[in-house]
Amino acid sequence: MRVAEAWRVALEALRANRLRSMLTMLGVVIGVAAVVALVAIGTGTKNQIENQVEGLGSNLLIVVPGRLEAGAAPTSSPLTLDDVEAVNRIVGDRSRVAVTISSGEAVRAGSRTGFASMQGVLETTPTVFVRRLDRGAYLTRTDVSTGRRVVVLGAGVARDLFGDRDPIGRQITIGGVRFRVVGTFEQLGQSLGVDRDGEVHVPVTAAQRLLGTERIDGLAIRAPDRERIGELSAAVVAALTDRHPDTDFSAVTQEQILGVLGDILGVLTGVLAAIAGISLLVGGVGVSNIMLVSVRERTKEIGLRKAVGARPRDIGVQFLLEAVLLTTTGGILGMLLGGTTALLVDRFTPVPAALTWWSMALAFGVSAAVGIVFGVVPAQRAGRLDPVVALRTE
Amino acid sequence: MTAAIVADNVSRTYQLDGVSVDALRGVSLTVETGDYVAIVGTSGSGKSTLMHLLGGLDRPTGGTLLIGGRDVARLTPDEMAELRNTTIGFVFQSFHLLARTTAQDNVGLPLVYRGVGRRERRERAAAMLDRVGLGHRVTHRPNQMSGGEQQRVAIARALVTGPSVLLADEPTGNLDSATGQSVLALLETLNADGVAVVLVTHDREVAARAHRQIRMKDGLIA
Known part of the structure; x- marks a missing residue:
């Protein structure tokens, strides 16, 4: 079966259950939007602080008494x-x-x-x-x-x-x-x-x-x-x-301050992204669940397709593409939602937010991967259905 | 000329909850090219099992089965799929059409799995619909058509890949007798054009129209 045809079939199947497809997608939309928006806020905060440190002046060396270490007593x-x-x-x-x-x-x-x-x-x-x-x-x-x-x-x-x-x-x-x-x-x-x-x-x-x-x-x-x-x-x-x-005297440069702050904020951004990633994972489980229901509902269709010459792989690919189409569409919508949220937050609240292409690309890639990972089991199940049993199902 | 299907002492045993059920217990039969055979028998006689085997949907657990000259025991699942696609055409009692799909695209479905492009699929499907007398129904969906028309669409779908054997499982079972007659007449026309037709039925009148009858009982040919 040609890939273009498989996409067409997948799209058709999703359209047939419009509301269900949209609700399933919503989980992915929210997950991706959360990743994009939270990473944007983390990045924006980091940029702002870096700008502030750089805004102090260039090539600065600050000398203070005492050690600049965690737990060091003020001198x-x-x-x-x-x-x-x-x-x-x-x-x-x-x-x-x-x-x-x-x-x-x-x-x-x-x-x-x-x-x-x-x-x-x-x-x-x-x-x-x-x-x-x-x-x-x-x-x-x-x-x-x-x-x-x-x-x-x-x-x-x-x-x-x-x-x-x-x-x-x-x-x-x-x-x-x-x-x-x-x-x-x-x-x-x-x-x-x-x-x-x-x-x-x-x-x-x-x-x-x-x-x-x-x-x-x-x-x-x-x-x-x-x-x-x-x-x-x-x-x-x-x-x-x-x-x-x-x-003791300590001398710190802007680079050192930026390095330490960058590390802290990088970790913070990572934690935010991970928390948002959990919701994406939950969205993926929803996709898997709906795909299993879909395979069961369409047992007869699978049997018929097999009777007219579909290979197990053709059926598997069809269902896998359906899952991927769900999650990537959700991913794109989530990117738009998350991006819009980030821009609104940046403009209308004191919290800075900066969209980064890598967080968008990552969120999209992850949503496609979620589709593959959570679509594989339902797709395999569909591909392995015995056509005799499938056709008998009423 | 090689026979379309040759079954030699074919058996099929199912395992149901650990119990062995012998659905077929050694059946031998040959479907020649251009044959018109009716398989008759009561329900549970094994005629459906036999039809699934003849159509390459299932494999025998014993004996030898050649479809289009190829031993199904030696075929991979993909090769079996190809065999169903190219050599066999199925017609079912309940039509099994895709509900949201036009007659044309239903008929073109087997060609999807041959990698035929959409334009050519539609052309060939339209030609086949014309041949079964539905040239005016090309873009209709199943729910816009009568039962007889739906079964004609299914027959067109079975024929679109140019198979040598048409396997029809109770093709008139869901139709009134007049419509059933016209569907049978269509199958007979196609048979006259050279396609072997294997008809599974429990209707004596339908069976009587075939060139020969094979009577199944308790998993054996009676």
Whole structure:
């Protein structure tokens, strides 16, 4: 029997039981749609987080005291601005080195109050990281060297304290100390689960005075090129360890952060796909069940086909194609449903979703495979029917 | 000229729930090319079993059976299917037409298993329907046709591959006598054109029209 003919017969048989075919297909549709949509959400989340990490700036090296290991106790930082001078000498370009000391502080402007993450920083921050200003100017080297009480507001803080008014030149208090607003940041939104718009940047020296400390939390270096990151990392860690023999220092690159996050999110996506795959499996069992019913119902037809010359294989192929047609049609519908769901989720909810061709191809391939796997037993049963017995069935 | 079917001391034993049932107990008969044979007997006499064997739907458990000169004991299931397709045409009491399928495609069904393309199948089927007097019913479905017309479609289907033997199992059993007569007349016309006809029936009048009768009783030729 020709393949085209077998497809035609299979299609005809499915059409004859339209409602039943559709209900059977529904199991596969839901399974495939779930796989496609959940993988899209997993992928979208992964892409978003990767973009956020990459959006911090390129060729970044972040140096913090302590070990970056699961279960490692947080280490109090021994770093001071003297250490930063030492690092500057290694890097050879102070504009490539940023520092931070952060603290959550209450902020107030007139009668309006709020809460901000105060970051004590050098004037180099916008060149090391990617931070764009909305209004005004960033901190200057003089601001830092003199410990001037000036502040650049995150978009969220600016809105909380000033609404639509221009905050440039106005006074706010941070932790009860008066600062003058010199600039505001562009809106950034959430990044890695942190509200970046809730930050306020002040000169590191002013922050140290406010907090009564000489310390800084850590520093970040923007390497001139990717190749030099490793070398630079080793040199900086060695120099800092030399100055503070009792403390471990860790240096991480964006690649390392991306690698770890990518692994975690990859596993998450895999788990989502596996859970969705279970529903696809259940759909396959439904197909198998209906095909067995179909073989029984059409015993007479099978007997007749055999009497006029159908080989066992012809009958088997016919029923197998029926099952495959059911599941692949379900697979295509499921892809459309899952894809549409993913696009709607991406557009109308905060959850990101990104369709990937491989998840679509995989879901389709799996649905075809489900048809074969779950169609084989009914097809074999049909192919092996004794024509004498089959014809006698009334 | 070789005989269409030669059965030599053929027996068929079924195992039903562990009990052996001898449906045929050594039957010898020859169906010559162009023969017109009636197999008669009461139900349970073994005539249906014999017909299944003669048609290659089943294999004997003893003796030798040659269909179209080929020993069925030596044939694989696929070769048996081919034999049914090319050498034998079946006509059943209850027609066994595919319900949702047109007369033309019902008649063309055996050609599907010969790998004949759809266009040629339809041409040959239409020609065969014309030959059985149903040239005006080509695109009708079984439920749009009378019993006699349905049986003619079945006969056209049996003939479409050009078999040498037509096996008809109670072909008039579901038809009124006038319609039955015309179906028989059709079979006889075809027989006159050279197709051997083997008719299984319990109707004496029908059997009497054949050139010879074989009477079955208790799994033997009486």
